[in-house]
Amino acid sequence: MKFIHKYGSPKRFYALAGRLVPWFAGITAILLVSGLYLGLYWAPPDYQQGDAYRIMFIHVPNAWMSMMAYTVMAVYAAIGYIWNIRLADILAKVTAPLGASFTLTALVTGSIWGEPMWGTWWVWDARLTSELILFFLYIGYMALQASIDDDRRAAHASAILAIVGVVNIPIIHYSVYWWHTLHQSASISLTSQPKIYATMLIPLVVMSLAFTFFYFTMLCVRARTEILWRERHTDWVRKLLEAKS
Amino acid sequence: MSYGMFAAMRAVFSRELLVFWRRSTEIMTALVFFIMVTTLFPLAIGPERHELMLVAPGVLWVGALLATTLSLNHLFASDYQDGSLEQLLMSPYPLSALVLSKIAAHWVLTGLPLALLSPLLAIQMALPMKAVGTLVGSLLLGTPILSLIGAVPAALTLGVRGGGVLVSLLVLPLYTPVLIFGAEAVAASAGQGFASVAHLSLLGAFLALALSFAPWASSAALRVSLD
Amino acid sequence: MSPAGPFTVKGLSCVRGDKILFAGLSFELGAGEALHIRGPNGLGKTTLLRALCGLSRPTRGDIRWGGIKVSDLAEEYTADVAYVGHLNGVQGELTASENLKMADRIFGRGVRVASGVKDALARVGLTGLSDRPARYLSQGQKRRLALARLLVLRRPFWILDEPFTALDAASVLRLSSLIGEHTSAGGLALIVSHQAFDLPGVRDFELARFCKVRA
Numbered sequence: 054m055k056f057i058h059k060y061g062s063p064k065r066f067y068a069l070a071g072r073l074v075p076w077f078a079g080i081t082a083i084l085l086v087s088g089l090y091l092g093l094y095w096a097p098p099d100y101q102q103g104d105a106y107r108i109m110f111i112h113v114p115n116a117w118m119s120m121m122a123y124t125v126m127a128v129y130a131a132i133g134y135i136w137n138i139r140l141a142d143i144l145a146k147v148t149a150p151l152g153a154s155f156t157l158t159a160l161v162t163g164s165i166w167g168e169p170m171w172g173t174w175w176v177w178d179a180r181l182t183s184e185l186i187l188f189f190l191y192i193g194y195m196a197l198q199a200s201i202d203d204d205r206r207a208a209h210a211s212a213i214l215a216i217v218g219v220v221n222i223p224i225i226h227y228s229v230y231w232w233h234t235l236h237q238s239a240s241i242s243l244t245s246q247p248k249i250y251a252t253m254l255i256p257l258v259v260m261s262l263a264f265t266f267f268y269f270t271m272l273c274v275r276a277r278t279e280i281l282w283r284e285r286h287t288d289w290v291r292k293l294l295e296a297k298s
Numbered sequence: 299m300s301y302g303m304f305a306a307m308r309a310v311f312s313r314e315l316l317v318f319w320r321r322s323t324e325i326m327t328a329l330v331f332f333i334m335v336t337t338l339f340p341l342a343i344g345p346e347r348h349e350l351m352l353v354a355p356g357v358l359w360v361g362a363l364l365a366t367t368l369s370l371n372h373l374f375a376s377d378y379q380d381g382s383l384e385q386l387l388m389s390p391y392p393l394s395a396l397v398l399s400k401i402a403a404h405w406v407l408t409g410l411p412l413a414l415l416s417p418l419l420a421i422q423m424a425l426p427m428k429a430v431g432t433l434v435g436s437l438l439l440g441t442p443i444l445s446l447i448g449a450v451p452a453a454l455t456l457g458v459r460g461g462g463v464l465v466s467l468l469v470l471p472l473y474t475p476v477l478i479f480g481a482e483a484v485a486a487s488a489g490q491g492f493a494s495v496a497h498l499s500l501l502g503a504f505l506a507l508a509l510s511f512a513p514w515a516s517s518a519a520l521r522v523s524l525d
Numbered sequence: 526m527s528p529a530g531p532f533t534v535k536g537l538s539c540v541r542g543d544k545i546l547f548a549g550l551s552f553e554l555g556a557g558e559a560l561h562i563r564g565p566n567g568l569g570k571t572t573l574l575r576a577l578c579g580l581s582r583p584t585r586g587d588i589r590w591g592g593i594k595v596s597d598l599a600e601e602y603t604a605d606v607a608y609v610g611h612l613n614g615v616q617g618e619l620t621a622s623e624n625l626k627m628a629d630r631i632f633g634r635g636v637r638v639a640s641g642v643k644d645a646l647a648r649v650g651l652t653g654l655s656d657r658p659a660r661y662l663s664q665g666q667k668r669r670l671a672l673a674r675l676l677v678l679r680r681p682f683w684i685l686d687e688p689f690t691a692l693d694a695a696s697v698l699r700l701s702s703l704i705g706e707h708t709s710a711g712g713l714a715l716i717v718s719h720q721a722f723d724l725p726g727v728r729d730f731e732l733a734r735f736c737k738v739r740a
Contacts, residue, residue, distance in 0.1 A: 186471045189467070192467065193451075193464075193467045193468040196464055196467060196468075197454060197458075200459050200461075200464060201458055203542055204542060204543075206523070206525055210522050210523065213450065213518055213519050214451070214454060214468065216515075217515055218471070220511070221471070221475075224504075225475055228474060228479065229474070232478045232482070283543065285543075286543055306630065306632075309627055309631045310631055313616070313631070316619065317616055320618040321618055379612075380614065380617065381613050381671075382615070382616055384580065385608070385614040385628070385632070388580070388603050388606060388632070389600075389631060389632050390604030390632065391600065392600065396631070525582060
């Protein structure tokens with residue numbers, strides 16, 4: 054609890070995050086470059102899909118991150134709501150657009166992946182449909198936050214929404230997958246993807262780690278901006294801005 | 299104390315019905331919308347019975363779902379504006395119990411009429427007779443879930459700009475499981491898939507889940523909105 | 526009326542957005558006492574009352590009823606409070622007497638006395654209007670209906686936010702005497718009002734003392 058109180062103050066987090074950003078950014082860059090190299094050159098072409106499958110190395114990590122980010126966002130929001138910790142509210146608010154971007158990337162890359170195979174830009178594949186619904190969950194969260202002026206009420210209201218959402222995600226996921234199998238003409242599925250060989254697993258893991266560190270980097274950057282804005286009337290922020298100019 | 303609580307819940311329930319009854323135009327909104335949907339679809343798709351039959355379960359369910367979404371705004375908004383909602387939070391009885399009464403009254407006034415009207419609209423959409431029973435059953439199970447789940451976004455958006463549209467956006471992802479299983483149940487008994495009992499039992503399970511979770515979540519949401 | 530514990534507030538502070546409305550606010554109110562909270566508009570009087578009712582969560586502070594923290598008491602505390610805020614809490618579609626009867630059933634403790642409703646309406650001067658839908662009442666009449674609820678519920682602690690709004694001079698006098706009767710019988714009253722009113726023994730409380738002056 055002491056730890057939380059120590060770093061729970063936005064001012065302290067601002068300093069801590071500032072020190073961490075270069076490290077996170079550096080790790081992200083290294084992982085991204087190696088992941089792309091491994092995925093685009095090192096891994097062999099797929100037996101069925103040729104080189105087209107390589108977009109999986111962006112699609113899958115982003116899909117994973119989109120789910121993880123929502124869960125993390127709900128956890129931050131719940132902590133902020135239950136224990137009234139402003140930093141947790143800030144982290145939740147800032148995670149939402151990042152999660153939404155991961156979801157959007159997953160949707161777009163999924164659509165691109167599908168096009169050479171099915172000749173259309175959208176298929177109601179189970180995962181894509183699930184991602185689309187998740188995208189709406191994110192947009193709803195962000196819209197609710199944006200429409201309430203008072204920061205604390207906005208944070209608490211969206212916390213409740215996030216908690217309801219996170220409880221519903223497994224149910225939605227299950228329902229969509231079930232819906233898909235029911236109507237499946239076996240061909241329409243990105244999820245019936247090529248068997249994952251070790252050569253594919255390694256780039257996948259590296260790319261997933263890359264996007265995870267990307268999330269941490271952007272979390273720190275955006276959280277710092279949000280903290281500056283919220284604390285703009287306090288002395289320490291004014292001194293900071295004076296020092297910069 | 300519990301005698302008092304049930305009496306209070308009954309009072310909230312009957313007050314809702316009384317108020318709604320006197321504000322008669324609002325009852326019609328959801329029903330009229332539902333009727334409009336099933337009238338417009340055949341006009342848009344064409345009168346070919348075979349085609350209508352294929353989409354009937356989906357169209358009927360989506361119509362009921364959208365009609366319920368439209369009516370969610372009536373759940374708390376007017377009480378919020380005249381101050382009775384505030385007073386409800388000052389009640390000596392648990393807020394979740396009173397909110398459950400409000401949601402129950404809302405369902406009796408929107409979901410229940412939709413379910414009871416659906417056989418007529420099923421005929422318009424050329425749904426086979428054998429599926430009508432499942433249609434009514436799925437709506438009787440499903441619409442309370444919609445009212446329960448919908449209460450949370452309705453409570454969160456009180457007094458907020460763009461509240462009406464925002465509620466629809468917030469509620470859409472949460473409604474998808476109910477829609478999937480509800481429409482599937484009807485399609486199944488219309489002969490397009492497996493037996494519908496499984497789907498209906500799953501809807502029943504969702505209902506139980508919603509009953510235990512939603513009143514608590516919506517009272518928390520109401521307290522946040524009235525902070 | 527059940528014996529009313531003293532109401533104590535210590536070190537209360539409320540933050541709205543990034544503004545500290547007030548801090549370190551403390552006072553005590555015992556049975557039979559009334560407090561008139563004064564201050565210019567926008568200072569946070571309504572926020573204060575809502576925090577004291579339990580509708581709002583204050584940022585910091587200790588609020589006790591009968592020695593026990595209000596947050597621990599939860600519904601037992603709200604059972605003792607009758608709050609009349611800016612909004613009347615009157616349902617337009619119901620008649621005046623229906624509004625009060627419903628309030629009694631929903632908020633009361635089941636001591637249903639039909640004459641209580643008639644009596645309450647008489648004491649606020651709404652006798653002839655008891656069977657009209659409330660939306661046909663004037664602003665002042667709706668306010669009086671909201672205040673009639675206080676008489677029906679018979680709670681020991683009255684928290685009133687600008688109760689005299691829209692009331693004519695005669696009604697102001699009537700309400701002041703109702704509050705006086707309430708405190709004489711051992712009840713407590715907390716009143717925010719920018720209007721002057723005559724109530725023997727009422728203490729004044731300046732909110733401005735606890736508000737930080739913004740630079």
